[in-house]
Amino acid sequence: MLPGSWGNWMMLTDWRNSLYGALLCLGASIFVAEVRASSPEETVIIGSKNFTESNVLGELMGLLIEEHTSLGVEHRSGMGGTLVCFTALEAGEIDLYPEYTGTGWSAILERNGPIGDSLETFLLVEEESRARFDVEWLQPFGLNNTYALAMRSDLASELEVRSISDLVPHASSIRAGFSHEFLERSDGYAGLGPYYGLELGSVRGMEHGLAYEALEAGQLDLIDAYSTDGKLLRYDLAVLTDDRGFFPPYNAAPLVCGESLRRLPQLREALQRAAFQISDAEMMQLNHEAETGNRSIREIAREFLVSKGLLSTIEPGSTSERDESWWSFFFSRWRETLRLVVEHLQLTVLSVLLASLFAIPLGIWITTNDLARRLSLGIAGVLQTIPSLALLAVMIAVPGLGISVRSAILALFLYAILPILRNTYAGLSAVDPELIDAAESMGLTRRQVLLRIQLPMATRTIMAGIRTATVISIGVATLAAFIGAGGLGEPIVTGLYLNDPRLIFCGALPAATLALIADFFLARLELLLQPRGLRVEALP
Numbered sequence: 001m002l003p004g005s006w007g008n009w010m011m012l013t014d015w016r017n018s019l020y021g022a023l024l025c026l027g028a029s030i031f032v033a034e035v036r037a038s039s040p041e042e043t044v045i046i047g048s049k050n051f052t053e054s055n056v057l058g059e060l061m062g063l064l065i066e067e068h069t070s071l072g073v074e075h076r077s078g079m080g081g082t083l084v085c086f087t088a089l090e091a092g093e094i095d096l097y098p099e100y101t102g103t104g105w106s107a108i109l110e111r112n113g114p115i116g117d118s119l120e121t122f123l124l125v126e127e128e129s130r131a132r133f134d135v136e137w138l139q140p141f142g143l144n145n146t147y148a149l150a151m152r153s154d155l156a157s158e159l160e161v162r163s164i165s166d167l168v169p170h171a172s173s174i175r176a177g178f179s180h181e182f183l184e185r186s187d188g189y190a191g192l193g194p195y196y197g198l199e200l201g202s203v204r205g206m207e208h209g210l211a212y213e214a215l216e217a218g219q220l221d222l223i224d225a226y227s228t229d230g231k232l233l234r235y236d237l238a239v240l241t242d243d244r245g246f247f248p249p250y251n252a253a254p255l256v257c258g259e260s261l262r263r264l265p266q267l268r269e270a271l272q273r274a275a276f277q278i279s280d281a282e283m284m285q286l287n288h289e290a291e292t293g294n295r296s297i298r299e300i301a302r303e304f305l306v307s308k309g310l311l312s313t314i315e316p317g318s319t320s321e322r323d324e325s326w327w328s329f330f331f332s333r334w335r336e337t338l339r340l341v342v343e344h345l346q347l348t349v350l351s352v353l354l355a356s357l358f359a360i361p362l363g364i365w366i367t368t369n370d371l372a373r374r375l376s377l378g379i380a381g382v383l384q385t386i387p388s389l390a391l392l393a394v395m396i397a398v399p400g401l402g403i404s405v406r407s408a409i410l411a412l413f414l415y416a417i418l419p420i421l422r423n424t425y426a427g428l429s430a431v432d433p434e435l436i437d438a439a440e441s442m443g444l445t446r447r448q449v450l451l452r453i454q455l456p457m458a459t460r461t462i463m464a465g466i467r468t469a470t471v472i473s474i475g476v477a478t479l480a481a482f483i484g485a486g487g488l489g490e491p492i493v494t495g496l497y498l499n500d501p502r503l504i505f506c507g508a509l510p511a512a513t514l515a516l517i518a519d520f521f522l523a524r525l526e527l528l529l530q531p532r533g534l535r536v537e538a539l540p
Contacts, residue, residue, distance in 0.1 A: 043072040044264065047085050047097035050078040050482065050493055051208060052230060052287045052297075053145060053252075057098035059301040060141075061254055061271060067311050068270040078493040080482040081181045082107045086255075090133060095260040096267070100145060101125050102250035104137070106187035118144060118249040134258035138268060139275035140251040143228055143283040147188065147247045149240045150225040152215060156238035163243040164196055167222075172201040176222040177215070179208040187248060188224065195246050228280050230287030252278075273310050291500075329502045330509070333491075341510055343486035347405065348473040348518075351412030356466055359417050363424025363462075364450065373425065380418040388415070388476045408477065408485035415476055416469035423465025427458025456530070463526035467519050474515040478507065488514070 044065055048058030055077045062073040076094060079085050082103055088094045101118070104125040105111050109132070115121050118140075126137040149164060161167050167174070182188035183205045192198060200222070206214070211223040212231045225232060225239065227250075232239065254271045261267055278286075286304060290297050305311040330337075359380075366373035383391075391414065395407035431454045439449050455462075481489030488507045495503030 042070075043074055044096070044260070044267065045094045046073060046075045047079045047088055047094040048075065048077045049082070049085055049097070050080055051226075052290050053226065053228060053283065054098055055297055055494075056283075056286050056290055056301055057141065057252060059298050060274060060305060061096065061098065063298070063302055063305055063311060064270045064273055065267065067305075068273065069264075069266045071264065071266070078481055078490065084482065089135060089255065089257050092257060092259065094257075095264075096254050096256040096271075098141075098252055099137075099255040100250040100252050101137070101140070102146065102187055102248040104129060104255070105248055106191075107185055108133075110186075112186050112191065115248045118251050121249045122251060122253070129255075130258065136256045136258055136261050138254040138256060138271050140253040141274055141278045141283075142251075142276040143278045143280050144249055144251050145226045145228040145280075145283065146242075146250040147182065148225045148227050148242070149222060150215075150232070150237040151222050151240065152218075153236045153238045155221055156240075161238070161240065163241040164192075164198065164246075165243050167240060168196060168198055171198050174200050174221045175202045175219070176200045177204050177206050177211045177220040178224045179211065180205040182224040187246075192246055196244065228283040228287060230284055230289070230291050233284060233288045234292065252283075274305075277308050277310070326502050326505055330506055333506055337488075337506060337510055340486065340488050340490060340507070341514065344474070344477055344488045344511065344514060347408055347412060347477045347480055347485065347487055348470060351409050351473050351477075352416050352466065352470050354409070354413050355416035355420055355469060358413075359420035359465075360424050360462065363421050364428065366421075366425055367428045377418075377422060377425070380421050383414045384418045388479050391415070392479060392482060405480075405485050408480035408487075412473045412477060412480075416473050419468040419472070420462070420465040423461050423468075424458070427461030428454050430461065431457050459530050460526060463522065463529065467522045467526070470518050470522060471515045474511060474518060478511055 044062075046058050046062050046065075048054040058075050058077060062075050065071055066073050079088065079094075079097075082099075085094070085097045085099070086108055089097060099108075101121045105115055105121060109125065109128055115124070122137065122140065129135050129137060149167070151161060151167075156162070159166075159170050161170065178189055183203070184190055189203070193200075208224075209231075211220065212235055214220045215223050215237070216235055225237070227239070256267060256271075282304070286300060289295070289300050293300065302311060362376055366376055386394075388411070391411045392407065395411045435453065436449055439453055440446075444452065477487050478489035478492055480487050481493045488511045490507065491503040492507035492511075495501065495505075495507070
């Protein structure tokens with residue numbers, strides 16, 4: 001006698017298909033609504049990189065646009081490095097973001113070697129960027145946030161190192177920690193080392209904000225810094241002189257999509273109000289206050305613009321005390337957290353649902369095709385080994401995707417394929433061949449055997465793959481914040497570069513809770529979908 005009540009199973013299968021269809025329609029509706037809402041006709045989308053100063057400048061630009069135009073503003077902060085932001089600008093996913101002329105020269109225009117003074121650099125970058133990419137550099141803010149190397153003051157005194165040239169004789173014993181972007185850029189260590197003949201004994205790539213902590217703890221001797229970095233006011237560091245003039249000028253300025261500027265010419269007038277209004281010392285103080293003060297970046301930016309006469313009033317009610325308890329801070333953000341949870345669910349539900357609709361039929365097919373099995377499992381395995389940030393970066397370069405929820409969903413979809421595909425194949429292959437032979441001898445067709453015997457008996461294994469894919473997707477989706485796709489990664493990324501553990505907590509705790517809740521309900525669904533004669537407790 002065949003196991004289970006197959007009438008009940010077929011009813012459950014119909015119910016499951018209806019549920020999948022409803023979820024797909026709901027997800028598609030949310031997805032389309034989000035895509036439409038992400039670029040409304042009269043809303044300017046500002047991007048900023050994943051460090052404090054870029055975020056502050058992004059807020060400054062947003063406040064000026066809100067004050068002096070009738071346009072709405074959406075600020076996508078923490079979007080990763082130059083590659084992510086400039087790719088988004090080229091694709092029209094954002095309208096503008098703060099950039100640096102030195103970065104434009106070396107990373108965007110891919111020009112090597114030292115260049116002239118600030119004015120010469122700006123004019124060359126402005127002209128070539130307009131001709132090659134149809135992007136416009138507006139007048140600079142005034143600050144020059146050039147790269148620098150910083151050491152612990154005690155070590156610099158001990159070695160009598162005041163400039164980069166002084167460092168060269170001691171290079172073999174120096175432990176360096178550089179940001180990943182600085183490590184690879186031609187205007188970073190990749191060009192600095194050969195230019196000075198600097199061969200450091202130990203160099204590791206790490207997140208910029210964490211490098212200061214490692215330096216303070218004595219785990220590093222040398223890091224890359226920005227000359228207007230607020231952390232230079234917090235730590236006892238010696239900034240080495242670039243005595244041979246390697247680093248080009250890094251004057252910050254709004255970088256605007258040419259099409260956006262033609263469509264919204266009022267942007268130029270609003271942003272030019274901040275031209276040459278921010279000195280190096282003022283920018284360093286703004287960064288320091290953003291990282292250590294008791295106010296939000298928006299309030300700090302607004303107060304500065306008011307002090308310069310560029311805004312009329314200070315916006316009330318945006319203060320958040322640093323000494324507020326973590327739980328009080330967490331619950332004070334419940335509306336924001338709820339919004340981020342919805343965005344996170346949108347990313348994970350759609351990606352896992354699409355992966356299930358793709359991987360389960362593929363898993364069924366490869367049970368009878370050895371070549372297809374080897375190829376599909378091999379390709380899925382290779383996709384799983386690609387670092388998630390690298391995969392997200394590849395997705396934004398795909399035409400038609402860019403910086404959007406679509407890129408994040410596609411990346412998560414690719415990550416979710418392997419556990420579902422492998423478990424589907426494993427579950428179907430584990431069905432006793434004698435049971436299949438018996439069913440076929442009773443007159444059941446191959447399709448009937450699949451639907452009434454193999455799939456019901458493989459349900460638990462398939463659902464285990466879906467549960468694994470869901471938990472993985474919830475975790476990886478936090479990285480979607482690096483490409484401006486939202487989700488619970490936003491407070492985590494912001495907390496990292498603001499050195500605010502409370503913000504990290506506000507993203508990490510809901511993400512972990514969401515993973516546990518999702519796994520619990522999927523375990524219940526697994527138990528429900530199993531044929532009655534095969535049911536075992538599916539809860540962990």
